Amino acid sequence: MLTIRIGNLTFASPVLTASGTFGYGDEVSDLVNVDLLGGIVTKSVTLHPREGNPPPRISETPFGMLNSIGLANVGVEKFCKEKLPKFKKMDTHVFVNIAGYAIGDYVETLERIEVEDSTISGYEINVSCPNVKKGGMQFGVDPKLTEQLTRALRDKTDKILILKLSPNVTKIEDIAQAAVAGGADMISAINTVVGMGIDIATRRPSLNTVFGGLSGPAIKPIALANIHKIYKSVSVPIIGIGGISSAKDAIEFMLAGADLVQVGTSNFINPAIGINIISELKSYCEKENIKSLHDIKGKLEYQ
Amino acid sequence: MHNELATIESNEQISSIYQQMVLSAPLIAKDCHPGQFINILPDPKWTHVMRRPMSIASQSNGKISIIYKVVGEGTSILNNLKPGDSLDIIGPLGNYWTDFDTDYPVLLAGGVGIAPILYLHDHLLIKKIPHHLIMGTRTKDEHFFKEKTNASIVLTTDDGSYGIRGSVINALDSIVSGKNSSVIFFACGPSPMLNAVNRFATDKNINCYLALETLMACGFGICQGCAIEITNNSAISQTYRNQYALVCADGPIFDGKDIPLC
Numbered sequence: 001m002l003t004i005r006i007g008n009l010t011f012a013s014p015v016l017t018a019s020g021t022f023g024y025g026d027e028v029s030d031l032v033n034v035d036l037l038g039g040i041v042t043k044s045v046t047l048h049p050r051e052g053n054p055p056p057r058i059s060e061t062p063f064g065m066l067n068s069i070g071l072a073n074v075g076v077e078k079f080c081k082e083k084l085p086k087f088k089k090m091d092t093h094v095f096v097n098i099a100g101y102a103i104g105d106y107v108e109t110l111e112r113i114e115v116e117d118s119t120i121s122g123y124e125i126n127v128s129c130p131n132v133k134k135g136g137m138q139f140g141v142d143p144k145l146t147e148q149l150t151r152a153l154r155d156k157t158d159k160i161l162i163l164k165l166s167p168n169v170t171k172i173e174d175i176a177q178a179a180v181a182g183g184a185d186m187i188s189a190i191n192t193v194v195g196m197g198i199d200i201a202t203r204r205p206s207l208n209t210v211f212g213g214l215s216g217p218a219i220k221p222i223a224l225a226n227i228h229k230i231y232k233s234v235s236v237p238i239i240g241i242g243g244i245s246s247a248k249d250a251i252e253f254m255l256a257g258a259d260l261v262q263v264g265t266s267n268f269i270n271p272a273i274g275i276n277i278i279s280e281l282k283s284y285c286e287k288e289n290i291k292s293l294h295d296i297k298g299k300l301e302y303q
Numbered sequence: 304m305h306n307e308l309a310t311i312e313s314n315e316q317i318s319s320i321y322q323q324m325v326l327s328a329p330l331i332a333k334d335c336h337p338g339q340f341i342n343i344l345p346d347p348k349w350t351h352v353m354r355r356p357m358s359i360a361s362q363s364n365g366k367i368s369i370i371y372k373v374v375g376e377g378t379s380i381l382n383n384l385k386p387g388d389s390l391d392i393i394g395p396l397g398n399y400w401t402d403f404d405t406d407y408p409v410l411l412a413g414g415v416g417i418a419p420i421l422y423l424h425d426h427l428l429i430k431k432i433p434h435h436l437i438m439g440t441r442t443k444d445e446h447f448f449k450e451k452t453n454a455s456i457v458l459t460t461d462d463g464s465y466g467i468r469g470s471v472i473n474a475l476d477s478i479v480s481g482k483n484s485s486v487i488f489f490a491c492g493p494s495p496m497l498n499a500v501n502r503f504a505t506d507k508n509i510n511c512y513l514a515l516e517t518l519m520a521c522g523f524g525i526c527q528g529c530a531i532e533i534t535n536n537s538a539i540s541q542t543y544r545n546q547y548a549l550v551c552a553d554g555p556i557f558d559g560k561d562i563p564l565c
């Protein structure tokens with residue numbers, strides 16, 4: 001009843017964990033049986049190792065948090081040696097999230113992973129990164145660049161290609177259509193919302209980088225609106241992300257048009273929250289006599 | 304690491320500003336070491352997105368305790384919990400103090416930093432390792448030491464209302480100079496105190512291990528939010544990081560030599 005089929009992939013449940021909030025799935029193995037999840041998305045991997053931004057990198061906000069981690073990660077080489085083999089032991093879909101600073105970075109990173117004999121199901125592409133060749137403008141704010149990037153990656157892999165969109169754009173529909181035109185199999189959204197915090201005692205911003213990314217329940221309405229806009233503009237499967245912490249939240253995303261959901265910040269409160277949501281969804285389906293959650297996709301009612 | 308629903312055994316005020324909560328948490332109690340911490344969900348309906356980390360202050364017979372100061376919403380909720388209530392905790396987290404067998408340990412605690420230091424003190428007593436404990440607070444009524452103080456337990460107050468006047472540093476000189484063998488420092492407390500201890504140790508070429516605190520989202524190395532700047536990468540478990548360390552996973556205990564003096 002919770003099984004969702006997308007292309008040739010079968011998801012045992014529609015709940016995945018979001019990039020940067022669940023590590024590589026092995027850190028939490030003491031607390032969570034990751035095999036019960038629909039899938040996991042790794043922390044963003046970049047071509048070279050990244051130290052990340054100077055502290056402070058996080059702060060709490062009402063019903064949410066700000067972060068500016070700066071894509072701290074081991075880099076693709078170490079990722080292939082140390083992390084990729086661990087996924088073989090997991091009986092769930094693993095999507096490797098890739099970030100970069102030029103189209104070439106993304107392509108090289110993906111190609112490096114493609115070389116390995118791995119069990120991953122595909123890639124999620126983080127386009128909320130500054131393009132150093134275009135004066136630091138993010139890939140994900142420009143439809144042409146998004147299409148170009150997607151096509152470059154599409155040419156290099158037959159695995160599932162998910163484009164993860166940023167909400168910090170004027171018209172997310174245009175970006176979603178560009179990603180689909182470039183060959184994306186799925187769209188996931190949203191990444192964090194630009195925000196900032198201020199400490200009035202010190203008159204300093206709460207993050208070292210001044211601006212950061214807002215996540216958690218505070219952004220759920222923004223995420224729902226974006227998912228619905230994407231649903232109205234493209235026909236590929238959609239993964240809803242943003243402030244999800246209960247089955248009710250997940251169902252709202254499905255009604256807005258999502259096929260699957262990812263749980264991010266809520267993992268920090270409860271690393272098993274994804275699994276809890278799965279069992280709540282099961283009860284919901286039983287109670288409402290829903291045969292497949294696909295039946296409620298986009299069933300939002302209004303004139 | 305366990306996610307345990309602990310039962311509160313007691314939750315009492317132990318001095319003018321400190322509370323001690325004893326929790327029955329057999330899984331965590333079995334695995335924990337001095338210096339480690341737990342990450343607490345203050346309330347099942349907690350609407351913040353981060354748990355609240357607290358050092359483990361004692362461990363015995365399936366029980367652990369925390370010593371805390373009420374500073375905000377989370378700690379106020381903890382303060383209102385009653386014996387028999389349950390509390391969702393994750394732990395034990397972080398690294399822990401070792402190396403107390405070679406040099407003479409001097410334990411230094413400032414304010415609520417006493418929590419992990421008390422646990423280490425208990426541990427050394429059980430292992431019959433002679434050591435000194437220096438604990439500093441602002442005033443007399445903040446002290447809660449029930450144990451009869453003896454020559455190896457030194458209390459200080461900022462205002463001189465009890466014990467030695469001044470910070471724990473004021474008590475250090477006589478202790479260190481009175482020892483023939485080399486000493487080693489284990490310290491936890493507010494940043495200015497840790498910095499002073501680290502400076503003292505650096506000047507006298509003494510080994511020194513500090514327990515640090517930062518804001519934490521996950522508590523076990525996933526979010527990368529608890530990074531601090533370091534001067535040396537000996538502390539780091541994952542070698543791609545040279546400039547930053549994660550307090551929750553590489554720490555909370557750091558070699559003073561890796562921490563920049565300010």
Ligand SMILES: Cc1cc2nc3c(=O)[nH]c(=O)nc-3n(C[C@H](O)[C@H](O)[C@H](O)COP(=O)(O)OP(=O)(O)OC[C@H]3O[C@@H](n4cnc5c(N)ncnc54)[C@H](O)[C@@H]3O)c2cc1C
Nearest residue numbers: 355356357358370371372375376377378418516517518519
């Ligand atoms: C490893 C570690 C061990 C700690 N051990 C103890 C202890 O033994 N006893 C004790 O009283 N306190 C300890 N703290 C500090 C304790 O976590 C904070 O006092 C507590 O989180 C405050 O929560 P609040 O909701 O009451 O306050 P808030 O209103 O949220 O904040 C009050 C203050 O607490 C700090 N704080 C808030 N959230 C966190 C967080 N997630 N991590 C760190 N600091 C935070 C903030 O900087 C702020 O200045 C420890 C912190 C860490 C990181």
Ligand SMILES: Cc1cc2nc3c(=O)[nH]c(=O)nc-3n(C[C@H](O)[C@H](O)[C@H](O)COP(=O)(O)O)c2cc1C
Nearest residue numbers: 018019020044126190191215216242243264265526
């Ligand atoms: C600490 C932290 C780190 C994150 N790191 C990444 C990342 O590396 N790559 C990425 O695409 N998204 C990253 N995200 C964004 C999340 O995957 C997710 O899109 C966003 O937080 C919104 O969902 P949420 O409200 O459920 O957290 C991160 C979020 C947080 C809070």
Ligand code: FES
Nearest residue numbers: 522526527529551
């Ligand atoms: S608190 Fe998340 S990595 Fe340290």
